[in-house]
Amino acid sequence: MATIKLTYFDVDGGRGEPIRLILSWAGIDFEDNRFPFSEFAEVRKKTPFKQVPIVEMDGAVITQTNALCRYFGKLAGLYPDNDMAALLCDEAMDVIEDITAKFVATFSLKGDDLKQSRETLADGPLKHVLSWLEQRVTDSNSGWLAGGEVTIADLKVWVFVRSLLSGQFDHISPTLVFELAPKVVEHCNKVAALPKLVEYYSKRKLSENS
Amino acid sequence: MATIKLTYFDVDGGRGEPIRLILSWAGIDFEDNRFPFSEFAEVRKKTPFKQVPIVEMDGAVITQTNALCRYFGKLAGLYPDNDMAALLCDEAMDVIEDITAKFVATFSLKGDDLKQSRETLADGPLKHVLSWLEQRVTDSNSGWLAGGEVTIADLKVWVFVRSLLSGQFDHISPTLVFELAPKVVEHCNKVAALPKLVEYYSKRKLSENS
Numbered sequence: 001m002a003t004i005k006l007t008y009f010d011v012d013g014g015r016g017e018p019i020r021l022i023l024s025w026a027g028i029d030f031e032d033n034r035f036p037f038s039e040f041a042e043v044r045k046k047t048p049f050k051q052v053p054i055v056e057m058d059g060a061v062i063t064q065t066n067a068l069c070r071y072f073g074k075l076a077g078l079y080p081d082n083d084m085a086a087l088l089c090d091e092a093m094d095v096i097e098d099i100t101a102k103f104v105a106t107f108s109l110k111g112d113d114l115k116q117s118r119e120t121l122a123d124g125p126l127k128h129v130l131s132w133l134e135q136r137v138t139d140s141n142s143g144w145l146a147g148g149e150v151t152i153a154d155l156k157v158w159v160f161v162r163s164l165l166s167g168q169f170d171h172i173s174p175t176l177v178f179e180l181a182p183k184v185v186e187h188c189n190k191v192a193a194l195p196k197l198v199e200y201y202s203k204r205k206l207s208e209n210s
Numbered sequence: 211m212a213t214i215k216l217t218y219f220d221v222d223g224g225r226g227e228p229i230r231l232i233l234s235w236a237g238i239d240f241e242d243n244r245f246p247f248s249e250f251a252e253v254r255k256k257t258p259f260k261q262v263p264i265v266e267m268d269g270a271v272i273t274q275t276n277a278l279c280r281y282f283g284k285l286a287g288l289y290p291d292n293d294m295a296a297l298l299c300d301e302a303m304d305v306i307e308d309i310t311a312k313f314v315a316t317f318s319l320k321g322d323d324l325k326q327s328r329e330t331l332a333d334g335p336l337k338h339v340l341s342w343l344e345q346r347v348t349d350s351n352s353g354w355l356a357g358g359e360v361t362i363a364d365l366k367v368w369v370f371v372r373s374l375l376s377g378q379f380d381h382i383s384p385t386l387v388f389e390l391a392p393k394v395v396e397h398c399n400k401v402a403a404l405p406k407l408v409e410y411y412s413k414r415k416l417s418e419n420s
Contacts, residue, residue, distance in 0.1 A: 095274060
């Protein structure tokens with residue numbers, strides 16, 4: 001396996017976190033190159049699209065979080081072999097990317113502008129995404145989003161919904177998730193209890209405290 | 211095969227066009243449900259995310275253009291079997307989605323706001339995308355973007371670059387493409403000459419004139 005270096009913010013969330021989880025799930029060693037937000041202006045200069053995450057593999061720089069999740073997801077056994085299940089998996093991944101981009105567009109706003117943008121987001125795109133996820137989980141026979149097994153889509157949805165539930169986004173109340181998507185909350189609890197993820201976060205806590 | 215209905219604007223471009231091309235390439239019959247921009251306000255109400263394209267397959271509504279391109283791309287033989295080639299293919303697809311979203315964000319602007327946004331786009335994100343594509347085409351042994359054969363990424367990049375070259379975007383000069391990405395122009399000429407695409411557009415012209 002190539003040497004792998006992931007560069008992303010020093011947060012356990014966002015577009016970098018699913019890649020970390022999937023690499024860890026696959027048991028693939030990688031350099032987890034975390035940097036503080038204060039260094040983003042410098043870090044981004046060296047990336048192809050002035051964005052993170054990027055992954056360096058034997059010198060090649062690869063961008064785009066969903067593409068990377070899919071690649072490592074295949075190695076981790078977290079990507080469906082069945083074409084229709086793969087379509088549903090990919091769709092959910094892209095749905096979360098779409099709404100993530102809409103959140104990111106509000107990060108530089110302040111005061112009333114932030115409040116108005118976040119409320120518009122909550123009452124429109126975010127509501128649509130949560131309702132759609134609720135329906136997908138409701139319609140699922142397995143409880144997973146795509147096919148009969150856990151996939152990268154379940155992990156990515158969980159990372160996103162967890163961030164909503166944490167209350168970290170001003171003017172976006174966690175109660176919105178409980179109201180619109182109670183089955184998605186159950187789904188998230190199921191993901192959080194996956195032994196591979198429990199193991200990852202217990203190790204992560206140790207490394208943070210060491 | 212399921213009955214397939216694609217709903218998208220009545221334009222030979224944007225996020226719907228690669229799906230049409232890939233379905234046609236695969237020889238899959240589908241209902242090409244085109245609507246004029248003036249009907250978008252009505253059409254979007256019936257879609258999960260108030261966005262198009264959507265594809266209906268035997269009653270199920272599937273969203274997200276790249277997910278759909280990948281699914282139909284597998285059926286068309288336009289998606290790499292090799293995992294690393296698939297990663298590069300997916301990356302290029304997501305790069306074009308990213309820049310497309312940035313263009314779409316300018317569509318509602320007018321006057322100086324439009325001019326300023328488009329110039330910022332041309333001098334930043336678009337420049338990065340064109341330079342990156344130029345490097346990828348330059349580095350390619352086959353002349354295709356991902357692996358040794360034409361893939362959905364080549365088609366999607368072509369649809370996007372063709373729209374730039376058409377001059378349809380105010381304040382974005384087609385000369386930018388020739389200056390920053392001459393090899394991408396060559397790549398696009400190669401895509402345009404693919405017999406399956408030539409056939410598709412000659413039939414399309416006939417249907418438009420009939």
